[in-house]
Amino acid sequence: MSLFSRIFGSNDDSKRQEYVHYVLYEAKGKYCLKKMKKTILMFPDRINTNAHAEAKTQHVFTKKFRSLLEFWSYITKSKKWYLEYQADTIEHIEKYIETLAPLIAKETNELRRNMEFSKSDNFIIAQWDNLLFRYKDKSELVLQESKKLKTFCANCKNERRGFSQRYPKSICHECSSKVTDKNGRSIEFFNSEALGSGCQGCYSGTNQKEKYELNVCYIDGKEFVAEEARFGGIVINLKEEL
Numbered sequence: 001m002s003l004f005s006r007i008f009g010s011n012d013d014s015k016r017q018e019y020v021h022y023v024l025y026e027a028k029g030k031y032c033l034k035k036m037k038k039t040i041l042m043f044p045d046r047i048n049t050n051a052h053a054e055a056k057t058q059h060v061f062t063k064k065f066r067s068l069l070e071f072w073s074y075i076t077k078s079k080k081w082y083l084e085y086q087a088d089t090i091e092h093i094e095k096y097i098e099t100l101a102p103l104i105a106k107e108t109n110e111l112r113r114n115m116e117f118s119k120s121d122n123f124i125i126a127q128w129d130n131l132l133f134r135y136k137d138k139s140e141l142v143l144q145e146s147k148k149l150k151t152f153c154a155n156c157k158n159e160r161r162g163f164s165q166r167y168p169k170s171i172c173h174e175c176s177s178k179v180t181d182k183n184g185r186s187i188e189f190f191n192s193e194a195l196g197s198g199c200q201g202c203y204s205g206t207n208q209k210e211k212y213e214l215n216v217c218y219i220d221g222k223e224f225v226a227e228e229a230r231f232g233g234i235v236i237n238l239k240e241e242l
């Protein structure tokens with residue numbers, strides 16, 4: 001399922017779906033990346049028959065590399081390379097995880113430092129980090145690289161303590177104390193309900209009496225959004241550009 005998990009470029013999703021997947025393998029001392037495209041054509045008028053769908057697999061290309069470093073440089077060439085080369089669409093990538101682990105950690109750290117990805121991109125980038133978590137028990141090297149994954153504060157850009165895969169654009173503790181309303185008046189957010197749920201803003205120094213009813217907040221004119229964190233507490237994230 002996961003190898004064919006990516007749908008793109010279809011004109012009419014109900015009738016035609018295209019999935020891309022890759023295979024990475026070694027042959028004659030070279031590393032080869034084979035690109036395959038699977039097209040599924042659906043015939044809604046034949047839905048009650050065995051012939052309501054037809055699948056066709058097509059070989060798109062096979063690229064050859066002298067090293068895994070060369071392979072990695074090739075797939076990470078474009079700015080949003082992870083949209084084309086998703087970890088879960090490259091069959092046998094795990095065979096090469098020890099060589100790739102340091103490259104993956106370095107690359108995804110760089111993406112998180114730059115923060116030029118959307119929320120949905122983040123899930124795709126996370127597939128690459130998950131390879132390190134998935135294989136960390138198999139190799140000390142992969143374990144060490146998985147510990148190098150980093151997230152950065154979306155305001156001051158300092159490295160955060162711990163790695164937050166879920167909130168790669170959140171702000172650090174110090175910056176949380178700098179959030180204000182639109183006019184620059186200091187506000188804070190807290191869980192409004194028991195067990196760390198709910199998210200309520202209030203003006204600082206009012207004993208939580210003067211409420212601030214929005215989730216949008218500001219630091220030096222930059223917009224952030226406060227929300228209840230998944231496992232309790234509050235998280236303040238950089239506002240997503242629409």
Ligand SMILES: [Zn+2]
Nearest residue numbers: 153156172175
């Ligand atoms: Zn900060």
